[in-house]
Amino acid sequence: MIEVHRTIRTSSERVFAVLADGWSYASWVVGAAHIRAVDAGWPAVGAQVHHRLGPWPLQVNDRTVVREMEPNRILELEAHAGPLGIARVRLTLERVSDTTTCVRMGWMAVSGAARFLPKALMSLLLRPRNAETLHRVEDLAVHREFTQSHDLGAAAGTHRDHPPVGSRQPIAGRGERRR
Numbered sequence: 281m282i283e284v285h286r287t288i289r290t291s292s293e294r295v296f297a298v299l300a301d302g303w304s305y306a307s308w309v310v311g312a313a314h315i316r317a318v319d320a321g322w323p324a325v326g327a328q329v330h331h332r333l334g335p336w337p338l339q340v341n342d343r344t345v346v347r348e349m350e351p352n353r354i355l356e357l358e359a360h361a362g363p364l365g366i367a368r369v370r371l372t373l374e375r376v377s378d379t380t381t382c383v384r385m386g387w388m389a390v391s392g393a394a395r396f397l398p399k400a401l402m403s404l405l406l407r408p409r410n411a412e413t414l415h416r417v418e419d420l421a422v423h424r425e426f427t428q429s430h431d432l433g434a435a436a437g438t439h440r441d442h443p444p445v446g447s448r449q450p451i452a453g454r455g456e457r458r459r
Contacts, residue, residue: 288421
């Protein structure tokens with residue numbers, strides 16, 4: 281498994297809120313270009329994000345499936361990548377303190393063409409890509425405005441009566457009121 285990690289100066293709840301927002305998937309996954317649909321249960325086990333990979337007009341419709349999830353700790357995904365095959369991606373959040381989280385991302389090809397490439401080559405290609413992915417997660421987790429009861433609660437599997445994070449409904453920001 282090819283692994284990268286990043287220490288992020290925010291809580292594991294905020295980091296997981298980003299991962300739990302299926303509509304933000306293309307914002308943090310390098311190579312994902314467009315989200316077509318997100319299953320209502322995301323990030324529950326078996327739920328899927330339907331997305332496009334690659335640059336336009338050469339995009340491939342594909343999907344990512346949740347294989348394991350523990351709120352604020354683990355999100356394991358089965359990422360389908362067209363002809364390259366399927367990868368198992370494991371994101372583990374380790375709470376360092378109330379305001380710091382170490383995020384580890386492991387990546388392993390499980391089928392398709394990528395499985396036959398030498399590990400040294402895959403590592404050379406994927407370490408920078410996956411490091412950029414975690415950098416994007418950090419940017420969203422640290423700088424995105426969340427409302428405690430809406431976004432962070434939804435990420436942890438509570439407040440299911442609220443729309444999911446990223447559902448394009450306005451969220452009160454600085455000086456704004458919810459309507």
